[in-house]
Amino acid sequence: MSDVWLVVGLGNPGPGYAGHRHNVGYLVIDELARRLGSPFRAHKSGRAEVVEGRLGPPGPDTPRVVLVRPRSYMNEVGGPVKALASFYKVPPERIVVIHDELDIPFGTLRTKNGGGDNGHNGLKSLRSSFGTGDFYRVRAGIGRPPGRQEVSDFVLSNYSAAERKELAFQVDTAADAVESLITDGLEKTQQRYNS
Numbered sequence: 001m002s003d004v005w006l007v008v009g010l011g012n013p014g015p016g017y018a019g020h021r022h023n024v025g026y027l028v029i030d031e032l033a034r035r036l037g038s039p040f041r042a043h044k045s046g047r048a049e050v051v052e053g054r055l056g057p058p059g060p061d062t063p064r065v066v067l068v069r070p071r072s073y074m075n076e077v078g079g080p081v082k083a084l085a086s087f088y089k090v091p092p093e094r095i096v097v098i099h100d101e102l103d104i105p106f107g108t109l110r111t112k113n114g115g116g117d118n119g120h121n122g123l124k125s126l127r128s129s130f131g132t133g134d135f136y137r138v139r140a141g142i143g144r145p146p147g148r149q150e151v152s153d154f155v156l157s158n159y160s161a162a163e164r165k166e167l168a169f170q171v172d173t174a175a176d177a178v179e180s181l182i183t184d185g186l187e188k189t190q191q192r193y194n195s
Contacts, residue, residue: 008081011069021142021154026069030069056182075122099140111193112137138177177193
């Protein structure tokens with residue numbers, strides 16, 4: 001078994017989706033890549049971009065991570081992530097998935113291990129490919145759609161002007177939570193970040 005962690009940011013590829021609520025996982029994974037000081041590069045397994053490095057306080061025990069930005073659409077993300085997990089020999093219990101969460105107010109976070117997919121197509125695809133949902137999740141709250149707006153329209157729409165002002169803080173905090181999860185474990189991370 002490898003000592004590597006796979007950290008996956010969920011989103012849809014392409015500039016047309018970049019500002020959508022559904023793409024907050026991409027924003028967080030980009031922030032983590034910035035902290036590692038490395039650009040994403042295409043992985044030979046296809047359909048994903050990766051950054052390899054060590055995340056956390058410097059030292060001999062600093063965990064090795066592979067940051068993953070899948071290049072497939074949300075509902076097909078399981079295949080590319082499973083291929084990378086096989087390539088790096090990473091079991092589901094060493095995978096962290098960063099995704100948007102409707103049932104959490106915007107600006108708040110929750111971390112957990114396992115659970116259902118709550119209608120999230122990215123989580124559904126991952127569960128289908130791995131045969132389990134037992135991986136870590138960093139859930140970035142986007143809140144519920146206003147009025148009668150369809151959920152699919154809401155998640156595939158841009159953040160409001162007011163939300164964009166707070167978004168950088170949420171992304172930064174989610175990146176901190178990923179680091180905490182990998183270096184300090186779930187319990188301490190939940191105490192710190194589950195607002």
